[in-house]
Amino acid sequence: MPMTLAEKIVARASGRQQVRPGEIVTCSVDLAMCHDSSGPRRYGPRLKELGASVWDPTRVVVVSDHFVPAVDAESARILKLTRDWVAENKISHFYDMEGICHIKLAEGGHLKPGMFVCGGDSHSTNGGAFGCYMAGYGATEMTGVMVTGEIWVKVPETIRVNITGDFGPAVSAKDIMLHLCATLGMDNHFRVVEYGGPTVRSMSMRERMVLTNMAAELGAETGIIEGDEITAGWLREMGAEVPADVLDWKGDDDAGYLAQHQLDIQSLPPQVAAPHSPENSSAVENHTGTLVDQCYIGACTGAKLSDLHMVAKVLKGHKVAKGTRLLVAPSSTAAMRDAAADGTLQIITEAGAIMLPSGCGACAGLGAGILAAGETCISSTNRNFQGRMGSGDSSVYLASPYTVAASAITGRIADPREYV
Amino acid sequence: MIASARVWKFGNGLNTDVLAPGLYFKLPAEEAVVHCLESVRPEFVKEVRQGDVFVAGDDLGIGSSREQAPQNLKMLGISAIIARSFARIFYRNALNIGLPALVCAEADQIEDGDKLSIDPVAGSITNETKGQTYQCDPIPEHLMEMIADGGLMPHLKKKIAAGQK
Ligand code: SF4
Numbered sequence: 001m002p003m004t005l006a007e008k009i010v011a012r013a014s015g016r017q018q019v020r021p022g023e024i025v026t027c028s029v030d031l032a033m034c035h036d037s038s039g040p041r042r043y044g045p046r047l048k049e050l051g052a053s054v055w056d057p058t059r060v061v062v063v064s065d066h067f068v069p070a071v072d073a074e075s076a077r078i079l080k081l082t083r084d085w086v087a088e089n090k091i092s093h094f095y096d097m098e099g100i101c102h103i104k105l106a107e108g109g110h111l112k113p114g115m116f117v118c119g120g121d122s123h124s125t126n127g128g129a130f131g132c133y134m135a136g137y138g139a140t141e142m143t144g145v146m147v148t149g150e151i152w153v154k155v156p157e158t159i160r161v162n163i164t165g166d167f168g169p170a171v172s173a174k175d176i177m178l179h180l181c182a183t184l185g186m187d188n189h190f191r192v193v194e195y196g197g198p199t200v201r202s203m204s205m206r207e208r209m210v211l212t213n214m215a216a217e218l219g220a221e222t223g224i225i226e227g228d229e230i231t232a233g234w235l236r237e238m239g240a241e242v243p244a245d246v247l248d249w250k251g252d253d254d255a256g257y258l259a260q261h262q263l264d265i266q267s268l269p270p271q272v273a274a275p276h277s278p279e280n281s282s283a284v285e286n287h288t289g290t291l292v293d294q295c296y297i298g299a300c301t302g303a304k305l306s307d308l309h310m311v312a313k314v315l316k317g318h319k320v321a322k323g324t325r326l327l328v329a330p331s332s333t334a335a336m337r338d339a340a341a342d343g344t345l346q347i348i349t350e351a352g353a354i355m356l357p358s359g360c361g362a363c364a365g366l367g368a369g370i371l372a373a374g375e376t377c378i379s380s381t382n383r384n385f386q387g388r389m390g391s392g393d394s395s396v397y398l399a400s401p402y403t404v405a406a407s408a409i410t411g412r413i414a415d416p417r418e419y420v
Numbered sequence: 421m422i423a424s425a426r427v428w429k430f431g432n433g434l435n436t437d438v439l440a441p442g443l444y445f446k447l448p449a450e451e452a453v454v455h456c457l458e459s460v461r462p463e464f465v466k467e468v469r470q471g472d473v474f475v476a477g478d479d480l481g482i483g484s485s486r487e488q489a490p491q492n493l494k495m496l497g498i499s500a501i502i503a504r505s506f507a508r509i510f511y512r513n514a515l516n517i518g519l520p521a522l523v524c525a526e527a528d529q530i531e532d533g534d535k536l537s538i539d540p541v542a543g544s545i546t547n548e549t550k551g552q553t554y555q556c557d558p559i560p561e562h563l564m565e566m567i568a569d570g571g572l573m574p575h576l577k578k579k580i581a582a583g584q585k
């Protein structure tokens with residue numbers, strides 16, 4: 001029977017020829033990722049209680065990104081605990097304050113087509129951009145993974161989203177995802193969202209990651225994109241070994257999809273999601289003029305090098321308006337370094353932006369840049385649930401880096417097409 | 421096997437906030453559990469008996485990842501939950517705390533107070549009251565073993581003690 005890419009990976013990881021949606025199988029985990037918030041502080045004590053050790057320290061990646069850099073005694077304690085646990089358990093891959101977990105997995109060249117990966121974070125879907133099956137799990141389940149290297153999976157159905165057309169000026173992958181949150185809804189439980197079509201094939205890895213990252217907002221098990229020469233090129237660029245089968249992981253032509261959606265983006269305008277849900281997305285023109293106290297460029301979704309390039313393209317020759325503030329937290333120290341080297345940071349800082357450390361920052365309401373009651377923010381992050389970025393009485397609009405930057409110039413939600 | 425269990429029937433989109441209201445998170449679990457579903461069906465907590473089954477429509481357990489939501493149902497004696505569809509995390513949490521969760525397209529046929537017999541491994545549900553049989557996605561034996569052990573953590577403990585891991 002023909003299988004989708006996700007089904008093929010689950011079949012391989014569970015040692016079967018064939019799997020069908022709805023079946024429950026046990027998979028061997030190729031790689032497990034956790035961060036300082038969901039990781040050692042939660043399952044360290046559980047492993048102790050069980051008297052168990054990590055099944056394979058070479059297959060574990062730990063990233064400290066949620067509480068970095070420490071702002072109080074508690075965050076400092078968590079970061080130290082994480083470091084100590086990594087050393088004690090001889091974990092092979094540890095990124096301490098170097099950037100956001102999903103981006104570090106990519107930059108470290110850890111993700112390759114065909115892999116079965118578990119992440120202790122809901123946006124672990126991000127990794128699917130590399131043609132692997134990567135989903136997010138809670139702390140108890142990740143304890144199980146740490147001990148056994150296995151996890152049970154209820155084989156999900158796959159929905160296919162075919163994307164065609166060229167991006168209009170100041171339109172990006174983020175706009176596609178905001179649009180899909182409104183059209184596909186956020187309750188795609190037990191489904192894998194597979195993205196394909198000519199538009200996806202021409203997108204960079206950084207932009208592809210936005211599509212799979214926000215599969216989490218669609219409620220999906222994960223998002224996935226077949227690997228190709230661009231995937232292989234990324235691995236080469238990151239100095240990772242390119243597996244011989246890198247181009248072989250593809251779904252069968254006649255694989256059974258639960259549904260197929262066509263999206264032509266030729267005339268897709270920039271999108272904005274109103275508070276308090278990504279589902280409230282519509283064209284930017286419905287929101288222009290809304291006053292914003294803060295403009296935030298950050299998170300795994302919206303602060304990669306490519307995102308910083310979008311910000312600089314809009315900001316060049318402009319200043320951040322009085323009455324608002326533009327905060328920029330690059331998604332990794334490598335993105336910060338590269339943006340400094342190519343002149344991007346200069347444009348951003350000359351416009352008056354405030355640079356923040358690389359980490360989750362205000363995205364999860366833990367780090368620098370959180371909001372006061374009554375404040376409004378436009379943000380390049382992925383979630384705008386009530387209270388996520390600070391006070392429960394604050395409001396967050398989601399948009400692309402282009403739109404956030406344009407809004408910083410006017411102090412109101414603005415259409416970025418006027419600036420590129 | 422679950423035999424002749426009384427059904428508590430609920431509708432669509434039952435969320436984790438009504439199953440485990442956040443307001444009572446600071447209370448010990450035994451005290452917080454009495455607030456389970458109080459906003460939608462206050463008599464549930466008083467009248468539910470050990471072994472009863474919980475049946476709902478679509479999207480059971482939408483909302484947060486809190487494990488207390490299925491945990492409350494288990495503490496109140498629920499022996500299995502059946503729904504037309506589940507939210508992913510709630511479903512995983514239920515099985516991982518040792519509560520069988522079954523996806524059944526025909527869950528709508530089941531009514532409050534019906535008596536059900538359930539074979540999770542075969543994936544069959546018999547409605548004794550109505551004389552009907554429904555098919556559901558089976559739970560494989562290897563997972564039922566974990567459920568019988570009381571969930572993932574006790575299961576791991578047992579395996580480690582037996583030197584299997
Ligand atoms: S940046 Fe935000 S969405 Fe991404 S991992 Fe951190 S908290 Fe989660």
